[in-house]
Amino acid sequence: MKIIAADSSTAILNKKFEPQLIVAAAAILVKSPYRESRACLAEPIFADAKYGHEVIVHEAELCRELLGTVRADVVHLDMSLGAIPLERLSPIQFSNIRVSSKAKRHLIKILPRLRKIAGEIRQKYRVEVLAIGKESIPVRIAELTAGAHAILYACSKALKENQTVLLGLPLKCQFRPVEKGICLHSLIAAEHDVKGFAEDTEEILKKVNIMEMLNPCARGFRALELTSKV
Numbered sequence: 722m723k724i725i726a727a728d729s730s731t732a733i734l735n736k737k738f739e740p741q742l743i744v745a746a747a748a749i750l751v752k753s754p755y756r757e758s759r760a761c762l763a764e765p766i767f768a769d770a771k772y773g774h775e776v777i778v779h780e781a782e783l784c785r786e787l788l789g790t791v792r793a794d795v796v797h798l799d800m801s802l803g804a805i806p807l808e809r810l811s812p813i814q815f816s817n818i819r820v821s822s823k824a825k826r827h828l829i830k831i832l833p834r835l836r837k838i839a840g841e842i843r844q845k846y847r848v849e850v851l852a853i854g855k856e857s858i859p860v861r862i863a864e865l866t867a868g869a870h871a872i873l874y875a876c877s878k879a880l881k882e883n884q885t886v887l888l889g890l891p892l893k894c895q896f897r898p899v900e901k902g903i904c905l906h907s908l909i910a911a912e913h914d915v916k917g918f919a920e921d922t923e924e925i926l927k928k929v930n931i932m933e934m935l936n937p938c939a940r941g942f943r944a945l946e947l948t949s950k951v
Contacts, residue, residue, distance in 0.1 A: 723752045725787055725848075726797040726859035727780035727814055731871035733878075734887040739939040740770040744871035745889070748783035748918075750791050751859045753803050756914050758862055761920070762787045774827035781807075781838040781850065783935040789845050797843060798835075800828075800865070801854025808837035810852060837865065858915065865905040865917025870905055872896065873919050876929040879947040886947040893941050896933055898926055 727748040732740035746766050749758035762783050768776050777800060784796045798930040802810065812829050839850040856859065868891045877888040890896065899918070903926065907915040930949050936942040 722749060722793075722795070723793045724755075724795055724797055724859045725750050725784050725791070725793040726799075726856075726857060726863040727784045727823070728799045728860050728863040728893050729766065729768070729773070729776040729780060730864045730867035731875070732747060732889045733767075733875065734889045734936075734944060736887070737945065738887070738889070738936055740889060740905050742775060743770055744874055745772055745867045746776055746780055746783060747867035747870060748780065748787040749859070749863045749866050750787065750793060755858050755862070757916050757918060758866050760787065760791045761866055765871075765874040767874075772831045774824075774831060778831050778834050778838070781835055783836055784850070786843050787808055787841060788848065793846075793848060796848055796850040797853045797857040798850060798861050799854055799857075799860050801851035801856065802852035803852050804853040805852045806851055807835050807850045810836070813824065832874055834851060858912075861907065861909075861912065862915060862917060864918070865894055865907060865915065867917070868894065868905045869903050869917045869919035872905075872931075873925055875945075876925045877930075877949055880928055880951065881926070883951075888945045888947060889936060889939075890943045890945065895943065896931070896945060900913055 729746040732745045733742040749765035750760040772823045875886050894905045899905045901918040905917045930948045932946040936944045
């Protein structure tokens with residue numbers, strides 16, 4: 722089965738290690754053995770972390786765009802709602818979902834746009850969009866892929882602004898520079914071979930010092946301190 726999935730990932734942190742801006746979003750195609758992406762569409766977004774729910778709409782848009790170039794059997798979105806097809810999701814069903822009242826309000830706000838995109842995807846490509854969230858390995862790969870691209874985008878920001886950037890990585894993963902790019906490898910048990918990759922076409926990594934550290938305020942998370950060499 723071929724699956725397209727999307728997620729947003731990695732945040733610029735302040736000195737208190739609090740997330741300020743979500744850096745990148747990515748839609749990816751995966752197929753067996755479901756360890757890394759086979760096609761990718763990534764973008765810098767630098768979205769306010771306070772309104773992180775809004776990026777889900779953009780993730781759905783990226784999936785729709787990627788479906789214009791590759792074929793897939795289903796789409797997975799980072800919404801942990803029991804793998805319900807988005808077109809069938811209604812505010813009434815939220816009463817049976819274990820999320821906070823604040824999260825429900827956010828979902829109700831973005832649901833019409835999500836359902837519209839899901840309907841367009843089904844009509845044009847005959848593919849359903851599932852609100853499956855973190856249960857999906859493809860969503861995890863999308864998270865790591867977005868994170869790898871986010872490191873490059875944050876390095877560019879550190880270079881352009883000539884300032885140190887503190888970047889929070891996704892849950893339980895580790896940064897590794899590789900030939901022609903950068904990888905984020907999962908550190909979750911049974912995911913040792915799951916990774917996200919971003920190609921460093923402009924050789925940005927050579928221009929930046931990267932120091933990896935544990936996030937002292939969030940167990941299981943790591944952070945990168947990025948400073949320009951120039």
